Amino acid sequence: xxxxxxxxxxxxxxxxxxxxxxxxxxxxxxxxxxxxxxxxxxxxxxxxxxxxxxxxxxxxxxxxxxxxxxxxxxxxxxxxxxxxxx
Amino acid sequence: xxxxxxxxxxxxxxxxxxxxxxxxxxxxxxxxxxxxxxxxxxxxxxxxxxxxxxxxxxxxxxxxxxxxxxxxxxxxxxxxxxxxxxxxxxxxxxxxxxxxxxxxxxxxxxxxxxxxxxxxxxxxxxxxxxxxxxxxxxxxxxxxxxxxxxxxxxxxxxxxxxxxxxxxxxxxxxxxxxxxxxxxxxxxxxxxxxxxxxxxxxxxxxxxxxxxxxxxxxxxxxxxxxxxxxxxxxxxxxxxxxxxxxxxxxxxxxxxxxxxxxxxxxxxxxxxxxxxxxxxxxxxxxxxxxxxxxxxxxxxxxxxxxxxxxxxxxxxxxxxxxxxxxxxxxxxxxxxxxxxxxxxxxxxxxxxxxxxxxxxxxxxxxxxxxxxxxxxxxxxxxxxxxxxxxxxxxxxxxxxxxxxxxxxxxxxxxxxxxxxxxxxxxxxxxxxxxxxxxxxxxxxxxxxxxxxxxxxxxxxxxxxxxxxxxxxxxxxxxxxxxxxxxxxxxxxxxxxxxxxxxxxxxxxxxxxxxxxxxxxxxxxxxxxxxxxxxxxxxxxxxxxxxxxxxxxxxxxxxxxxxxxxxxxxxxxxxxxxxxxxxxxxxxxxxxxxxxxxxxxxxxxxxxxxxxxxxxxxxxxxxxxxxxxxxxxxxxxxxxxxxxxxxxxxxxxxxxxxxxxxxxxxxxxxxxxxxxxxxxxxxxxxxxxxxxxxxxxxxxxxxxxxxxxxxxxxxxxxxxxxxxxxxxxxxxxxxxxxxxxxxxxxxxxxxxxxxxxxxxxxxxxxxxxxxxxxxxxxxxxxxxxxxxxxxxxxxxxxxxxxxxxxxxxxxx
Numbered sequence: 001x002x003x004x005x006x007x008x009x010x011x012x013x014x015x016x017x018x019x020x021x022x023x024x025x026x027x028x029x030x031x032x033x034x035x036x037x038x039x040x041x042x043x044x045x046x047x048x049x050x051x052x053x054x055x056x057x058x059x060x061x062x063x064x065x066x067x068x069x070x071x072x073x074x075x076x077x078x079x080x081x082x083x084x085x086x
Numbered sequence: 087x088x089x090x091x092x093x094x095x096x097x098x099x100x101x102x103x104x105x106x107x108x109x110x111x112x113x114x115x116x117x118x119x120x121x122x123x124x125x126x127x128x129x130x131x132x133x134x135x136x137x138x139x140x141x142x143x144x145x146x147x148x149x150x151x152x153x154x155x156x157x158x159x160x161x162x163x164x165x166x167x168x169x170x171x172x173x174x175x176x177x178x179x180x181x182x183x184x185x186x187x188x189x190x191x192x193x194x195x196x197x198x199x200x201x202x203x204x205x206x207x208x209x210x211x212x213x214x215x216x217x218x219x220x221x222x223x224x225x226x227x228x229x230x231x232x233x234x235x236x237x238x239x240x241x242x243x244x245x246x247x248x249x250x251x252x253x254x255x256x257x258x259x260x261x262x263x264x265x266x267x268x269x270x271x272x273x274x275x276x277x278x279x280x281x282x283x284x285x286x287x288x289x290x291x292x293x294x295x296x297x298x299x300x301x302x303x304x305x306x307x308x309x310x311x312x313x314x315x316x317x318x319x320x321x322x323x324x325x326x327x328x329x330x331x332x333x334x335x336x337x338x339x340x341x342x343x344x345x346x347x348x349x350x351x352x353x354x355x356x357x358x359x360x361x362x363x364x365x366x367x368x369x370x371x372x373x374x375x376x377x378x379x380x381x382x383x384x385x386x387x388x389x390x391x392x393x394x395x396x397x398x399x400x401x402x403x404x405x406x407x408x409x410x411x412x413x414x415x416x417x418x419x420x421x422x423x424x425x426x427x428x429x430x431x432x433x434x435x436x437x438x439x440x441x442x443x444x445x446x447x448x449x450x451x452x453x454x455x456x457x458x459x460x461x462x463x464x465x466x467x468x469x470x471x472x473x474x475x476x477x478x479x480x481x482x483x484x485x486x487x488x489x490x491x492x493x494x495x496x497x498x499x500x501x502x503x504x505x506x507x508x509x510x511x512x513x514x515x516x517x518x519x520x521x522x523x524x525x526x527x528x529x530x531x532x533x534x535x536x537x538x539x540x541x542x543x544x545x546x547x548x549x550x551x552x553x554x555x556x557x558x559x560x561x562x563x564x565x566x567x568x569x570x571x572x573x574x575x576x577x578x579x580x581x582x583x584x585x586x587x588x589x590x591x592x593x594x595x596x597x598x599x600x601x602x603x604x605x606x607x608x609x610x611x612x613x614x615x616x617x618x619x620x621x622x623x624x625x626x627x628x629x630x631x632x633x634x635x636x637x638x639x640x641x642x643x644x645x646x647x648x649x650x651x652x653x654x655x656x657x658x659x660x661x662x663x664x665x666x667x668x669x670x671x672x673x674x675x676x677x678x679x680x681x682x683x684x685x686x687x688x689x690x691x692x693x694x695x696x697x698x699x700x701x702x703x704x705x706x707x708x709x710x711x712x713x714x715x716x717x718x719x720x721x722x723x724x725x726x727x728x729x730x731x732x733x734x735x736x737x738x739x740x741x742x743x744x745x746x747x748x749x750x751x752x753x754x755x756x757x758x759x760x761x762x763x764x765x766x767x768x769x770x771x772x773x774x775x776x777x778x779x780x781x782x783x784x785x786x787x788x789x790x791x792x793x794x795x796x797x798x799x800x801x802x803x804x805x806x807x808x809x810x811x812x813x814x815x816x817x818x819x820x821x822x823x824x825x826x827x828x829x830x831x832x833x834x835x836x837x838x839x840x841x842x843x844x845x846x847x848x849x850x851x852x853x854x855x856x857x858x859x860x861x862x863x864x865x866x867x868x869x870x871x872x873x874x875x876x877x878x879x880x881x882x883x884x885x886x887x888x889x890x891x892x893x894x895x896x897x
Contacts, residue, residue, distance in 0.1 A: 015361050017592040018656040022339055024588055024614055028581075029335050031621060033328045036629035046636075047323035049174060049248040050314050 097243065098558040099172045103185040105459050105554065107165035108452055110193060112542055114157030115448070117200075119535040121150035126528045128783070129750065130521070132773075135783035140204035142783040144709025148215040149203040154440055155213060155303060157196045162448035163307040164188065164231075167254055169455055170314040171235065174251060176244045176561045180237035184230050191227035195220060206707040207277050210742055211292045213299045214268050218279045221269045228265070232258045239639040245566040246637055249330040253310030255639070256338045256646045260302040263650065267658075268295035272808065274801045278703070282808060283662075285691075285738040286354055289745055290661050294345035294654060301341035302650075304439060308403075308447045309337075312380050315451050316400045320390065325382035329375055336372035338646060340365050342653035347418035350427065351719040352745060353734040358657060359420070365653070366418030373411030380404040395470035399450030402478060406442030410435065425500070428715060428749040430520065431492025434485045441481050441534060449473070449541060456545050462552030469544045476537035483530025491523035495749075500723040508726050513752050514779045571634050576641045580624065581631045584617040670738055671811035689735040693810050694857070696798045696824040701854030703801070704793075704847045706742065708785070715746030716755040716858065729756035729859060736859075739810050751782060756859030763831055764838045766852045788848035795824035795845065827853055 037043065128134040128143045135142050168185065172178060179185050198220045202208070208215040216224065235258060239251075268291055271279040283291050317324050324330055346354060346362025381404055384390070390397045413435050417426050426432060457464045464470060498516040501509035510516065576582065591613060595606050621628050635641050669676070672687040694702060718724050720731040732755050737743055746753075761769075768775045771789070773782035799820040806812040828844030831852055835842050842848050 014656045014660060015357065017595065018652050019364075020610075021588060021592055021652065025339070025585060026336060028585070028617075028621075029332055031618070032629065032632055033331050036621075036626075036632070037328060037331075039629075042633070043327045044323070046246055046248065047327040049244070049246060050170075050250075050317050051323070052176075052244070 093563055094560045095563045096558050097176060097178055097561055098556060100179050100182060100185060101169070101459050101555065101557060103179065103182075103189060104165050104169045104455070106189055107161050107168060108456060108459070108545075110189075111158060111161040111165055111448060111452065112538070112545065114153055114161055114196060115445075116535070116538055116542070118150060118153035118158045119531070119538055121146055121153055123528065123531045123535050125150055126524070126531045129781055130524045130528050132781045132783060137784050137786060139206070139785075139787040142708065142785075144712050144783070145204050145206055145208075147709060147712045148208060148212075149200060151213060152199050152203070152215065153196070155299065156199075159304055159308075159440070159444045159448060160192065162444075162451065163257075163303075163311070164192065165455070166311040166315065166451050167235075167307065170250055170311065171238060171254065173559075174244065174248045174314065175238060175242035176559060177238060177242045180234055180241055184234035184237075188227060188231045188234060191223065191230060195224055195227060198223070202277075206709075208707055208709060209269075209271070209279065209281065210706040210709065210711055210744070211268065211281070211288075212296050212747065214265070214292070214295060217277050218269070218271055218273050219276065221265075221271075224265065225262075228258075228262060232262065236639065236643075241565075243561040243565055247639065247642065248313070249324065249327070249334065250310040250314040252334050252636075252642065252646070253306045253313070255643050256334075256650070257302050257306045257310070259643060259647045260298065260306075260338070260342070260650045263647075263654070264295045264298050264302065267654075268292060272804050274804050275797075278801075280741040280801070280804055280808060284741040284808060284810075285743050286734050287662055288741065288743040289349055289352070290346065290354060290358065291658060292743070293348040294342075294658060297345040297348060298342055300436075300439065301344070302338075304444050305341070305407075306338070308407075308444055309333075309376055311447060311451060312376075312400070312404065315454055316380055316404070317383055319394070319396045319400060319450070319454050320384050320387045322383055322385070322387055325379050325385060329379045333372050333376040333379060335649065337369070337376065339649045339653065340369045340372060342650045343657060344369055344414075344418070346657065347423065348747065349745070350418070350420050350423040351721070352717045353732050353737070355661065355734075358661060361657060363418050363420055367415045370411060370415040373414075374408060377404055377408035377411065380407075395464075395467055395474055396450050396454045398471075398474050399446045399453065402474075403443050403446035403450060406438055406446060406481075410439040410443055413438065424719070424721065425496035426492060427719075428747070429492035429495040430488045430523070431496065432748065434488025434492060437481065437488065438485050441477075441484070445481070445534075446477070449477070452541065452545065457548055457552070458557075459555060460549050460552030461555035462548060465544050465547035465551055469540050473537045473540040473544070476540070477534050480530045480533030480535075480537060483533065484527050485530075487523040487526035487530065491520040491527075494519055494523075499727070500721070502723065506722070508723060511727065513727070514777050517750065517781065518779045571638060573638060573640050573644075576631070576634055576638055577644070579631050580620060581628050584613075584620070587613055588617075668735060668738060670809050686735055689733040691736050691739045692857075692860075693739055693805075693812055693816070695827055695853070696795060696802065696820045697827040697850050697853040698857050699801060699805075699854075700793045700795075700798045700824070701847075701850035701852065702744075703798075704788070704851050705854055706744070710754075711744050711746040713746075713748060713750035713782070715749050715753045717745040718753055718755045724753070728753045739805075741805060741808060741810075751780075754855065754858055758856050758858040758860045763834050763852050763856070764840065766855055767835055767840055767842070767848065770848060770851065785848075785851075788851060789842055789846055791847045792843055792845045793847060793850055795821040798824065 124134065124141075125143050125146050128146075139145070168179060195216075199216055202217060202220065203215065207217050209217065214221075235254065239247075270282045272282060273279040281288055313324055313330065343365035344362055346358045347366045348362075350359050350363065352359075381401065384397070384401070387397075391401060416422055417432070417435060453464060453470055495516050498510055498519060499513075503509045588610070591606075591610055595610070635645065668686060669683075670690075672683050672690055677683050677687060716732070716737070718728045718730070718732045725731055736755070737745070765776060769777070769782075770785045772784055773780040799817060802810075802812050802817060802820060806817075825844065828846075828849045831849045832842055832844035832846075835849075
């Protein structure tokens with residue numbers, strides 16, 4: 001069948017090559033993710049980024065207070081349950 | 087903006103821009119849903135077109151799709167990105183002026199689109215219908231957004247780039263590439279242009295863009311938003327960070343290839359169709375990986391589904407994402423596409439994605455974000471619940487009715503009797519069969535629209551009970567530099583050299599045509615194995631490398647760009663080069679030299695006469711392609727119904743191509759000569775007079791609007807630059823031919839008792855329709871003539887060959 005596929009033009013080798021490139025890089029990404037990425041602390045750190053700013057020092061400026069900062073809890077209950085990511 | 091103390095500084099987020107984008111998201115959402123409900127009503131009740139050209143289905147359909155995609159989802163995307171980017175990077179957007187330029191520029195684009203589409207100013211490329219001056223504005227606004235975003239990345243106070251930011255980066259770079267390539271065009275006036283690609287090339291580039299507008303405007307931004315807002319709403323980190331890495335890279339690499347699945351069984355070369363199908367099926371895996379990552383983020387928090395409407399919206403949105411990304415690959419399988427393509431099934435599929443996935447995601451984000459933007463709680467959870475249920479029931483009614491209607495249409499069109507002939511030869515029977523489903527679709531759409539007003543009310547009341555909040559955070563005064571590693575060092579490190587090596591080897595093999603050479607293949611395998619071994623020996627370093635790439639915005643952007651360019655280039659470049667080998671003009675001498683060209687010449691499209699070209703431009707501007715295809719697929723039932731299947735050569739000179747994607751009406755690829763001029767006149771003036779059950783709008787304005795022949799001479803010159811074989815003689819005689827051909831059609835109609843101006847749009851459209859599918863006469867080898875007499879130019883008024891060829895059938 002592949003002879004038929006290539007019979008029209010030499011250029012048609014490119015899609016197959018690109019597929020091979022994808023497969024190789026995909027395998028590489030999988031290898032990195034499941035073999036190389038073993039630092040659970042780093043994984044947790046990356047996965048928890050959306051919570052970092054508020055866990056630290058989230059404040060809101062009262063617009064009627066001419067810019068004076070007053071700490072305000074914008075998102076209560078930020079104790080993450082089952083916080084470990086995979 | 088930033089006040090520093092000894093060790094910490096305050097960063098004040100710009101949430102005014104988020105509020106502005108949120109408001110217009112809702113406003114344009116209502117407009118988009120209203121336009122959708124209106125055109126759905128027009129398909130059920132043709133009278134809804136109101137016999138006004140500005141409100142015809144063909145003109146309003148692009149308004150609906152563009153409003154839904156770019157105005158509703160687009161503004162929602164900007165709101166979400168501006169909100170989450172500042173928080174994830176712990177920095178205010180880089181430049182307030184650029185943020186507001188982005189906002190007002192985008193609104194201007196939307197307003198211009200809303201004005202130009204009803205006026206019939208369009209390129210007729212789906213989701214890229216905007217005329218060229220607005221295209222330029224889109225590019226400027228997008229560049230402004232990109233500068234602001236990447237500048238913000240450069241100024242950030244968080245060294246790591248969260249997964250949501252990766253998706254935003256890929257969106258920005260890919261949309262820029264797609265939009266520019268698909269809108270390469272040559273203007274002929276301030277409001278008109280021709281694309282530089284024609285026929286099959288235009289089809290491939292358009293659907294490479296069209297599908298990836300879905301991918302990189304309607305999928306990657308909401309996915310990025312899902313990774314932020316769903317996580318925030320669930321108050322849990324993403325289920326699997328590892329899965330998000332695989333999800334991101336696989337998705338952006340695979341998506342870019344999937345465009346040709348919109349062109350299965352068309353005249354697109356088979357290899358491109360097969361590639362599109364294979365990659366679309368492969369796309370299922372990363373899509374579901376992302377969906378599962380989203381849903382599993384709710385692990386341990388499913389109880390919130392009962393009490394929190396935001397979680398409800400997100401869960402249903404992600405479920406619709408899973409459903410759409412299952413249905414998409416399914417429809418991309420050629421045998422399934424054979425049934426579903428051109429039917430309402432596709433309409434159901436896209437609405438599941440746009441209203442189910444994108445719509446619910448946007449609603450969920452608004453419900454979560456809006457109270458925080460006003461420093462208060464949501465005014466009424468109960469109202470949000472009602473919104474949720476009405477919208478869910480509405481979209482389900484819509485989708486299910488379109489599934490039923492679409493599958494019925496597919497089966498109806500292909501039904502054969504025992505003798506192998508069409509069981510339902512009259513196309514209109516299929517439409518009549520779908521009437522009940524069209525009414526159900528309309529009811530579902532109206533319910534979805536009505537439910538959006540509950541959102542509006544809830545947001546207004548929420549804003550009223552709060553006040554615009556200004557949120558700030560404290561960050562270390564010394565900026566955490568994620569980009570401190572040199573880009574050059576990262577790009578020349580071992581993993582990158584490994585990837586680059588494979589790319590170079592692949593290009594080398596490809597250029598030498600030696601992919602199948604065992605030696606070269608062995609080299610590739612050796613390099614790959616060497617890379618694996620190197621990885622095994624230096625695992626930590628390789629792991630660190632990717633960790634550094636993740637923090638380096640520039641390198642990350644370059645790699646994302648390379649990933650999307652590979653797929654696009656590999657599909658488009660061969661199609662362009664291969665198509666170049668099909669000459670646009672074949673002479674008898676060329677056939678003598680290469681007899682194989684005779685088959686090509688037999689099907690090769692003839693250049694349009696000036697009047698036909700004018701009629702075609704009217705056809706394009708009316709959006710006729712939204713209901714009529716011009717591509718007969720190689721199936722017995724299509725050939726029996728419409729005539730011989732369409733060849734690539736037959737639309738080579740079509741700038742833009744008009745293959746279409748939906749058949750609410752018949753395919754028109756071979757309609758030329760099937761009916762006489764009077765039939766077309768009656769059909770355009772009142773479609774019910776020739777097809778009693780038709781839902782087509784009337785086109786009475788064709789009769790009163792006239793065309794200037796000189797305009798089309800200019801357009802012919804532009805087309806000549808694009809390769810259409812017009813000669814100097816064609817230009818010299820163009821105006822006379824225009825008048826001549828128009829007069830002939832006008833005279834014919836006059837004989838039948840109908841008076842129409844020869845330069846009317848009606849006559850031009852009839853001229854265009856009458857030549858559709860007329861195959862070329864094979865050029866005959868020139869007979870030697872001793873002393874050919876110079877051919878005298880025909881006098882004005884003398885019948886031309888082209889004019890004679892458009893004589894009505896039966897005449």
